[in-house]
Amino acid sequence: MNLLHDFLDLLLPPACPRCGRRISRAERPLCLACQMQLERVAYEGPGRHGFIERIFWGQLPIERATAMCYYHSEETRRMIHSIKYADRPDVAEALAAVWAREALAQGFFEGIEAVIPLPLHRVRQGQRGYNQSEWLARGIHRITGLPVLDAIVVRTVNNPSQTLAGRDKRRDNVEGIFTLNPAPAAQAAIHGLRGRHVLLVDDVLTTGATLLSCGRALCGIPALRLSIFALAYAGELVPDIVDDDVLDDSNAVVVEHHRPDGVSTERLT
Ligand SMILES: [Zn+2]
Numbered sequence: 416m417n418l419l420h421d422f423l424d425l426l427l428p429p430a431c432p433r434c435g436r437r438i439s440r441a442e443r444p445l446c447l448a449c450q451m452q453l454e455r456v457a458y459e460g461p462g463r464h465g466f467i468e469r470i471f472w473g474q475l476p477i478e479r480a481t482a483m484c485y486y487h488s489e490e491t492r493r494m495i496h497s498i499k500y501a502d503r504p505d506v507a508e509a510l511a512a513v514w515a516r517e518a519l520a521q522g523f524f525e526g527i528e529a530v531i532p533l534p535l536h537r538v539r540q541g542q543r544g545y546n547q548s549e550w551l552a553r554g555i556h557r558i559t560g561l562p563v564l565d566a567i568v569v570r571t572v573n574n575p576s577q578t579l580a581g582r583d584k585r586r587d588n589v590e591g592i593f594t595l596n597p598a599p600a601a602q603a604a605i606h607g608l609r610g611r612h613v614l615l616v617d618d619v620l621t622t623g624a625t626l627l628s629c630g631r632a633l634c635g636i637p638a639l640r641l642s643i644f645a646l647a648y649a650g651e652l653v654p655d656i657v658d659d660d661v662l663d664d665s666n667a668v669v670v671e672h673h674r675p676d677g678v679s680t681e682r683l684t
Pocket of ligand 1: 433
């Protein structure tokens with residue numbers, strides 16, 4: 416079997432989905448250089464309330480939320496595009512598995528009982544042939560063994576692409592487009608989630624509007640506990656005021672700048 420794979424690789428050398436260079440099978444999903452260079456979002460551990468988590472504060476009761484990487488570099492945009500538009504859901508699965516292995520060690524999955532991929536509208540899924548969030552969920556399942564529940568919530572409106580919409584428009588576009596699955600076959604599973612802790616999974620988080628809308632639909636399940644994972648964060652790179660360290664000893668406001676190349680803190684006096 417490996418010989419066959421090696422032979423196929425000779426005929427059709429696989430390319431790194433991030434930089435486009437040829438890679439060996441052992442390097443997948445990304446070439447070694449891209450594994451080093453991927454702009455990772457730091458996860459500070461449960462209870463540390465990173466900036467991804469704070470996007471949802473005041474709008475949805477969230478237990479934990481994080482993303483794997485920043486979307487902003489040309490290379491990482493290429494990687495996400497290959498997942499969404501170039502028939503490479505396997506890249507989503509492999510990256511999610513890389514993230515899940517680390518997140519598991521950091522305690523991210525503590526108490527989480529199931530994974531729910533953000534649904535596509537059935538027309539969009541038919542065009543694409545797959546739901547990339549479902550493949551992210553499969554990667555998480557491979558590492559954690561958590562069940563993937565893909566029939567709990569459905570998307571009832573095939574809304575237009577959000578790419579060019581501003582913040583307010585995005586929110587209006589996606590409000591109410593998800594609903595708990597009304598199919599009789601889904602009712603037992605929905606009932607079984609009462610009081611449970613689920614991880615909602617999506618590929619790209621920009622303003623959080625789509626995840627918020629889907630999360631609100633899920634919260635129709637009594638006492639549901641919700642955490643969120645996105646593969647990439649594509650939102651604004653804005654200074655982030657640190658809630659529990661707003662004032663340091665010199666009464667200065669301390670802000671964290673979350674950027675693809677790391678986190679820096681700045682003291683505003
Ligand atoms: Zn690469």
